[in-house]
Amino acid sequence: MATVLVVEDTISEMELISGYLRDSGYTVISTTDxxxxxxxxxxxxxxxxxxxxxxxxxxxxxxxxxxxxxxxTQKLPVVICTSKNQELDRLWAMKQGADAYVTKPFTKEELVRAVRLVAN
Structure with missing residues (x-):
């Protein structure tokens, strides 16, 4: 299965995201920086x-x-996972090269769907 690099400075959020992805069969590498x-x-x-x-x-x-x-790394898909939930934030992220945008709080299904979509 695919490997996902999780970048999240809040440990509890990192553990949640990593857990959701591992439960879905992904290998997870993580960093807070x-x-x-x-x-x-x-x-x-x-x-x-x-x-x-x-x-x-x-x-x-x-x-x-x-x-x-x-x-x-230019072809590496990036999923932005943030509490910034305004349409302008999402558009700006896409302009920076993001491939998907998930807003917090999110469900396991929302996160995994976004990762699956960009990983293919």
Missing amino acids: AKEALVKAEQHKPDVVVSDVVMPGMSGLELCRSLKKNAG
Whole structure:
């Protein structure tokens, strides 16, 4: 099954997302830091990245832009998973290169569906 890199600075959220994905058969790599996620994306070559937006240091949207600019990771699908639920936020994320947008709170089905859609 596919490998998913989860980038979430809130440990409880990371555990929830990781648990949902593992329960659905995915291998999960995780980090609380977007800059570290860039390194892990290069090293582990995941099939999908699921990232929060609001994080210290580098935001999830900056991470998305960086992944899409890098030749080694530009085809890597990115699912933004955030509490920012305005249509403008979703449109801005898509403009940064996001492939899917899931708003918190989300169900296991919503998250897994988004990951499945972009992983294919």
